[in-house]
Amino acid sequence: MSLINLLRPIEQDNQTVSLLDATLAVAPYSGWDKVNGLSVEATRIKIVDACHKVSSGVADDDTPSTDPPVDAPIANNYVGLEFTGDFSITIVLSIPMDGDVHAILWGVVPMLQDEWQSDNNMLDIEVNVWDESANSANDTATIWWTSSNKNSGNKSGTVDFYSGATAGDPVTVVVSKTGTSYTVTANGKLAGSWTIIASNAIFPNGEVYLGFYADKKANFGYVTSITATAVGTGSTVRRRNMGPPFAVVTEDSLRYQAATNYPDTRIGTCVATYPLAMDRQYAQRLGRDFSNVTPENCMKFQFLQPYQGDFQFNDADLFVNYALQNGMRIHGHNLVWFDSNPAWLTGGTFTAAQVQTIMETHISTVVGRYAGKIAAWDVINEPFKGFTADHHASIWFNAMGANYANLALAAAHAADPDAKLFINEWGCEAPGTKQDALYSLCQSLLDAGAPLHGVGFQMHEDMNDPDFPPGWPQDTGSVTPEQVRTALQRFKALGLEVRVSEMDVNLHVIYSTTVQAQGDYFRDVMAVCVEEGARDFTMWGFTDRWASNQAYYEYYQYGNAVIFDPDYNAKVAYTEMLARLGTPPA
Numbered sequence: 134m135s136l137i138n139l140l141r142p143i144e145q146d147n148q149t150v151s152l153l154d155a156t157l158a159v160a161p162y163s164g165w166d167k168v169n170g171l172s173v174e175a176t177r178i179k180i181v182d183a184c185h186k187v188s189s190g191v192a193d194d195d196t197p198s199t200d201p202p203v204d205a206p207i208a209n210n211y212v213g214l215e216f217t218g219d220f221s222i223t224i225v226l227s228i229p230m231d232g233d234v235h236a237i238l239w240g241v242v243p244m245l246q247d248e249w250q251s252d253n254n255m256l257d258i259e260v261n262v263w264d265e266s267a268n269s270a271n272d273t274a275t276i277w278w279t280s281s282n283k284n285s286g287n288k289s290g291t292v293d294f295y296s297g298a299t300a301g302d303p304v305t306v307v308v309s310k311t312g313t314s315y316t317v318t319a320n321g322k323l324a325g326s327w328t329i330i331a332s333n334a335i336f337p338n339g340e341v342y343l344g345f346y347a348d349k350k351a352n353f354g355y356v357t358s359i360t361a362t363a364v365g366t367g368s369t370v371r372r373r374n375m376g377p378p379f380a381v382v383t384e385d386s387l388r389y390q391a392a393t394n395y396p397d398t399r400i401g402t403c404v405a406t407y408p409l410a411m412d413r414q415y416a417q418r419l420g421r422d423f424s425n426v427t428p429e430n431c432m433k434f435q436f437l438q439p440y441q442g443d444f445q446f447n448d449a450d451l452f453v454n455y456a457l458q459n460g461m462r463i464h465g466h467n468l469v470w471f472d473s474n475p476a477w478l479t480g481g482t483f484t485a486a487q488v489q490t491i492m493e494t495h496i497s498t499v500v501g502r503y504a505g506k507i508a509a510w511d512v513i514n515e516p517f518k519g520f521t522a523d524h525h526a527s528i529w530f531n532a533m534g535a536n537y538a539n540l541a542l543a544a545a546h547a548a549d550p551d552a553k554l555f556i557n558e559w560g561c562e563a564p565g566t567k568q569d570a571l572y573s574l575c576q577s578l579l580d581a582g583a584p585l586h587g588v589g590f591q592m593h594e595d596m597n598d599p600d601f602p603p604g605w606p607q608d609t610g611s612v613t614p615e616q617v618r619t620a621l622q623r624f625k626a627l628g629l630e631v632r633v634s635e636m637d638v639n640l641h642v643i644y645s646t647t648v649q650a651q652g653d654y655f656r657d658v659m660a661v662c663v664e665e666g667a668r669d670f671t672m673w674g675f676t677d678r679w680a681s682n683q684a685y686y687e688y689y690q691y692g693n694a695v696i697f698d699p700d701y702n703a704k705v706a707y708t709e710m711l712a713r714l715g716t717p718p719a
């Protein structure tokens with residue numbers, strides 16, 4: 134991949150840009166052929182099964198959420214448009230009878246997490262052609278559009294635009310922006326026209342990101358062209374075709390200093406796929422400072438296998454390719470968990486033997502695909518319920534009992550004998566019931582000869598939590614660095630590798646007064662890791678712009694638990710860590 138190909142500047146007034154030009158696809162990130170749920174044919178793109186039901190999650194006490202699963206588009210092409218002034222975008226679709234597809238234009242980089250997706254600043258256009266079987270003259274086509282904006286709320290409209298529709302006829306949808314006014318037409322018929330005040334613009338940053346999805350596998354349709362035109366004097370459009378650039382690793386980086394002074398311990402973070410693909414600053418900063426990466430969500434069960442037997446690897450591949458091209462070690466996450474399972478699995482009626490087969494097939498398919506590329510896996514994620522020694526009553530445990538762990542490890546080991554296999558858990562850094570339970574589990578697995586190689590301690594920590602009792606220490610997190618050291622030593626004595634896997638330090642409301650304490654805490658826990666030869670010190674995100682410590686739907690605005698602020702400015706934690714890594718071992 135080369136930087137030269139990333140942008141093809143086409144910036145003249147009133148220029149039309151084709152966004153469906155296969156020659157613009159720069160492997161592996163920006164081509165439409167690399168998008169989950171889309172398949173590229175000779176002259177068109179098929180939109181199929183591009184939507185999965187995001188599970189609404191399971192609480193830590195095993196109570197399932199009462200929220201219904203939500204439809205989440207998983208077809209997002211990471212291709213977008215940069216504009217100044219005004220534009221119109223023309224999307225030509227071809228939809229078979231009973232087809233129903235969505236085209237989405239996002240104004241800010243969208244975000245998809247386990248239980249939710251960001252739908253701020255977007256225009257969702259659904260086009261449906263359906264069959265009035267009694268009288269084909271009444272077959273019809275309808276367009277619905279919804280524009281969402283978190284400040285001004287939703288606006289929506291609909292129009293039947295084609296009586297006597299013939300399946301497969303081209304449907305031409307045009308979205309025009311003129312100042313703060315928008316219109317949508319379908320086959321020349323006005324479907325809606327509306328105005329949004331400037332500060333609430335749908336496309337506030339001069340960017341449009343495109344995505345497509347179908348609600349159901351059966352409702353597929355096709356895109357045959359997408360073009361964007363700059364409208365009016367001084368307006369410009371150009372394709373924003375970004376692949377994450379190669380990292381530039383300078384000496385003043387965590388990555389460089391760790392590699393120089395503490396080569397046994399890599400500095401890691403989890404990685405969110407959408408920002409990796411769409412936010413250049415994110416990709417650059419990631420490559421500069423980190424040498425170990427964990428996929429935040431894109432390798433969870435519901436993302437990799439949204440339909441039974443139908444694996445969707447494009448997002449995971451994007452992540453893996455980036456990491457390998459940038460010389461990073463990958464820690465896979467995760468194979469077997471009580472949470473983040475797809476609705477077909479949690480809502481299905483499977484026998485115990487079938488559940489075991491589903492688990493083993495999932496593991497062997499995923500681990501096998503990335504054998505030799507992913508160095509380590511969280512095979513068992515969060516086995517214990519709350520702070521107890523009880524296993525979660527997960528679909529896996531309910532079918533196989535505690536033996537699910539042995540079976541899962543065996544399947545992973547068979548698929549990649551070189552991968553290091555981990556259990557990953559929270560709440561085990563301090564001594565107590567849960568740490569003892571994890572220790573016993575590891576011991577019994579090792580006694581049984583299971584291929585278990587390591588343990589990850591998550592370390593999602595808090596400071597200033599208003600829910601904590603008065604007097605709760607403000608200057609340390611809930612777990613002391615020395616407790617972490619003791620935990621690492623305890624599990625190392627079993628012959629296991631150890632790592633900190635998901636550290637973040639939520640400062641809650643009292644941000645400004647405790648950044649130094651937060652920085653000291655990150656530095657001290659990292660120091661324990663390098664001193665103990667932990668495999669890596671991994672944080673759960675690195676910028677408040679995208680880290681999971683956010684109010685839902687409000688990313689860019691809240692959250693303060695990681696080491697860069699939303700604008701990628703280093704916090705105290707970063708400078709403290711950098712200084713510590715720059716100090717060679719005594």
Ligand code: XIL
Nearest residue numbers: 246247248249429430514591635681
């Ligand atoms: C979290 C992600 O950060 C969120 O984006 C997602 O919505 C929920 O899951 N323990 C784990 C991680 O093992 O997978 C979780 O990640 C955080 C807790």
